[in-house]
Amino acid sequence: MRMKNCPYCKAPGNFYFKIFSRTYNWCSGCDLIYKESQDSYDKVVAHYRDDYFSRYSADQMSGERDRLFGRILDLIEKKKDTGRLLDIGAGCGFLLAAAQKRGWEVKGIEPSRQSVEVAQRQYGFDVFNGTLQEYDENGEFDVITFVNVLDHSVEPWKEVSKAKLLLKSNGVLFLRFPNGLFHSYLFKVSKKLSIERSIARFLVFHEYCFTPKFVRRLLSDHGFADVVVYNASLSGGSLIHRLRRLHGLPQGIEAMEKLTDLISGGRILWGPSLELIARKK
Numbered sequence: 008m009r010m011k012n013c014p015y016c017k018a019p020g021n022f023y024f025k026i027f028s029r030t031y032n033w034c035s036g037c038d039l040i041y042k043e044s045q046d047s048y049d050k051v052v053a054h055y056r057d058d059y060f061s062r063y064s065a066d067q068m069s070g071e072r073d074r075l076f077g078r079i080l081d082l083i084e085k086k087k088d089t090g091r092l093l094d095i096g097a098g099c100g101f102l103l104a105a106a107q108k109r110g111w112e113v114k115g116i117e118p119s120r121q122s123v124e125v126a127q128r129q130y131g132f133d134v135f136n137g138t139l140q141e142y143d144e145n146g147e148f149d150v151i152t153f154v155n156v157l158d159h160s161v162e163p164w165k166e167v168s169k170a171k172l173l174l175k176s177n178g179v180l181f182l183r184f185p186n187g188l189f190h191s192y193l194f195k196v197s198k199k200l201s202i203e204r205s206i207a208r209f210l211v212f213h214e215y216c217f218t219p220k221f222v223r224r225l226l227s228d229h230g231f232a233d234v235v236v237y238n239a240s241l242s243g244g245s246l247i248h249r250l251r252r253l254h255g256l257p258q259g260i261e262a263m264e265k266l267t268d269l270i271s272g273g274r275i276l277w278g279p280s281l282e283l284i285a286r287k288k
């Protein structure tokens with residue numbers, strides 16, 4: 008489906024950039040950057056259900072994200088000590104395992120059957136095999152997490168709305184997502200330098216590129232308060248493996264990010280990934 012107008016606030020979209028055959032538009036109303044031609048909900052879900060495990064599970068299994076999950080839980084535990092935690096797009100259950108070790112009662116939702124089987128075999132977790140929209144069990148959660156998941160969704164606002172229903176009052180929502188401004192800016196600069204072909208494969212563009220302004224609006228529209236957006240440290244996933252070939256670029260990015268955080272008191276959000284914590288009103 009081709010979308011000239013913003014799929015969220017319906018304001019007219021403006022051409023933002025084109026990466027190979029994909030055009031991304033920017034909405035001046037809500038600051039969302041969105042793919043102009045979008046796949047159907049069913050096609051996107053089928054990809055995560057059927058193909059994702061074989062292509063990306065090696066990254067998940069590498070153990071390189073353990074440090075990331077520990078840090079995410081440290082951040083969450085500043086708001087909630089413990090309770091019931093639901094991870095959306097739980098993969099093979101590594102965040103759930105880290106949370107359970109720290110005393111959380113955990114539940115996951117994951118469309119890939121193979122990932123669910125790994126989570127069950129390895130940890131005995133009862134992960135719901137399906138999407139958040141299909142999840143119809145009752146259950147109120149203290150915390151809901153989306154780690155690199157929401158920007159893949161065709162209608163992320165529906166996911167946020169469903170998450171709100173499943174959260175207890177004052178429950179915590181945690182998001183981690185690629186920083187849309189960082190990736191699109193780097194792509195535009197690389198295009199000017201005619202090096203976009205070598206840079207593009209390090210950049211992350213899914214259904215949407217989220218900006219801090221957009222996610223703040225999305226959450227405030229859906230009844231969340233105390234929204235704080237942070238620069239996230241690098242995850243150590245596959246992107247970093249590939250970036251390592253570029254002679255110290257990841258270390259450079261991380262050092263610049265820390266320096267910017269220090270100078271701006273965390274106000275300049277320019278890192279490759281952002282994290283957000285909000286509270287259900």
Ligand SMILES: [Zn+2]
Nearest residue numbers: 013016034037
């Ligand atoms: Zn909009």
